[in-house]
Amino acid sequence: GTASVAVAVAVLGAGFANQTEVKAAESRSVSQGSVSLELYDKLSDENDILREKQDEYLTKIDGLDKENKEYASQLAKNQKEREELELEYLRKSDKEYKEHQQYRQEQEERQKNQEQLERKYQREVEKRYQEQLQKQQQLETEKQISEASRKSLSRDLEASRAAKKELEAKHQKLEADHQALEAKHQKLAEEHQVSETSRKGLSRDLEASRAAKKELEAKHQKLEADHQALEAKHQKLAEEHQVFRD
Structure with a gap:
């Protein structure tokens, strides 16, 4: 963007210089009587038109240069925002990873405790079953003795x-x-x-x-x-x- 504007300025400047040289030459020629006054006026008008166009181009160049600076500023701002977003994403990802690791550890701990409780409950049920079975056998023996x-x-x-x-x-x-x-x-x-x-x-x-x-x-x-x-x-x-x- 900036290089293109510089090239455009250089081209316009060269054209203006050439026109100035032509006008000077024409002026010398007119003064020497080698060209007609009509041709001189025509070239002078064309030169004025070219000057107007040059002014328009310079105005456009100034506008483009301003837009280019605004674009560069916005680009820098966007770059900063992008870096901040990336940093925030990394922080958030790291936080989520740590939370996931903590949740996983807590889940494993809960699973371990659950398995221990289930084994304890199973042992208690088996113990009570054996006690009930022994009591039932004792009652059957006492019943037989009582019958005799x-x-x-x-x-x-x-x-x-x-x-x-x-x-x-x-x-x-x-x-x-x-x-x-x-x-x-x-x-x-x-x-x-x-x-x-x-x-x-x-x-x-x-x-x-x-x-x-x-x-x-x-x-x-x-x-x-x-x-x-x-x-x-x-x-x-x-x-x-x-x-x-x-």
């Missing part, structure tokens, strides 16, 4: 019931015999028809019967207490068995 105890107690209870019935039958028979002896003793005492020996023998039989009755009643009471204890134990075991079954 219940069956054994049921047999003991049935035997106790049978013994109770047998003892009650003996007690009833002994009670009947005792009442018969009492009646017979009463009858003999009232009628006074037996001898002293017979009366004493009958008295001994009556005392023995009374002692046997007391002994049988004591055994009956003990058997009744044992039977009640067996009944209570059987009831408790039945309830525990029902709980295991549920």
Whole structure:
């Protein structure tokens, strides 16, 4: 731009110099009478026109030179803005890279912590499962033992019931015999028809019967207490068995 303007100025200057030389030569020729006045006027007019054009070109050159300076200033300004934008881009890129690296590290740390928590949770679940399984096995064993105890107690209870019935039958028979002896003793005492020996023998039989009755009643009471204890134990075991079954 600047070089072109300089060339244009040089060309115009050379043209102006040539025109001046021609005019001077023409002036000498006119003064010497070698050319006509008409030709001289024509050349003078053309020279004036050329001067006007030269002024126009110089004005345009000044405008172009001004525009060129403005363009150079804008170019420098754009260059500065471009450098500032590049610097800002580099700063932003560096910041984003650092933020990305930090996010990646945090993500890896979160992943690591998550895996540790999952392994811990898995161990806890396995531990609880084993404890529950062991407890279930223990309950099954206790249930089997309880079932065997219940069956054994049921047999003991049935035997106790049978013994109770047998003892009650003996007690009833002994009670009947005792009442018969009492009646017979009463009858003999009232009628006074037996001898002293017979009366004493009958008295001994009556005392023995009374002692046997007391002994049988004591055994009956003990058997009744044992039977009640067996009944209570059987009831408790039945309830525990029902709980295991549920």
